[in-house]
Amino acid sequence: MAVPLFIFTTTACRFITDTDPKEQIEIVMSYQSNWHTSQLEATYLPILHRLKQKAISISYQTLITEFREIVGTIINLASPMSIPSLSKLLAVSERKVSSRLWQLHSVLEVPKPSSGLAIQTSVDAPVRMLHLSFRDFLSGESLRDSVGFRDFWIGEKGAHRNIYSKCIELMSKRLKKDICDLKLPGIFRSDVDESLIMKHLPTEIQYSCRYWVYHLERSRDKVKDGGIVDLFLRQHTLHWVEAVSLSGEMKEMVYIADALKVTAGSENISALVYDIQGFVRQNQTIIDRTPLQVYWSTLLLAPKKSVLKSIFGPRNIIPEVELTRPLIVQEQWSAVLQTLEGHTSSVTSLAFSTNDDLLASGSSDETLKIWDVATGAQLHVFRGHRYSIAAQSSFGA
Structure with missing residues (x-):
């Protein structure tokens, strides 16, 4: 892959001025003079060379493990995250994330704490790739086949597998019924203070809820009976949908459920995902407006043979509700996917x-x-x- 001259120039300049200019120039020139080295390798191998040189305070294997997990996550995220959010998603300290990134300023936009009396420090800004070619390099065949640097290679499928696993782990720990303690089932999402939502659903959790299926799909993994995805869906589907609604992303749930269908690896999983699709399509409007109705009217009115209804209730979720007369509901989800209303x-x-x-x-x-x-x-x-x-x-x- 050819790298435009301006990318090489800006990367080299940032690399050279990062620490010891004389030593950095020598490293850059050594790769420029090697005719076996492609332009992509000449741009980014000096950075990995420097990382290997500085692997003194920690073991080489620790360096590689942390690099793959932290940098591998950053380059494969659907939306960039700040260092604090990354540390919570990956369950590693902010100090470890920062220390692994401090020599990568030539390829990543890594925020630094602001000086002075600034109200908000720039450390809360997201870490971004300066050029997408860095991701192409780290996941490309040339680095995978490199003799001296193949340990830095980041397999795309494995990186996405790690991210969706971390997302599920985080959601499983944090999501719960009425996570914002709203108490009133009929409260409108528009009436919930944004600061309250951010308090209980910070960036890393909102990201996990929105994008874990994105990473699952790109890992090419199939969801199996009894696996982490199956267990998560059978324990936290309603909590997940509530969180997505509170985050203002309910309109995306249709696409997320459709993407989840592709990953089903068994008949049981297919039946569960099909039920989630029907549940979301039929109830997206009411859940978008009143998030807590995911536990109330939506379950009560779900079809008799709904998988979600058999797992979550309604008696399991709202045992205090006494019906004066039996509800007449369908046996299965209707074949009608959408009713478009608006013309007069x-x-x-x-x-x-x-x-x-x-x-x-x-x-x-x-x-x-x-x-x-x-x-x-x-x-x-x-x-x-x-x-x-x-x-x-x-x-x-």
């Missing part, structure tokens, strides 16, 4: 986008509406037609 008159035309993500509907009410197919959310309304919309071409046509 009959719909006269429909057209899907080329990727099937969006749906346009024309109506006799003289409006054209754009819908998100996955979530059923109304995205846009176009007004101004003087007559009903009789036809429309497909997106991109």
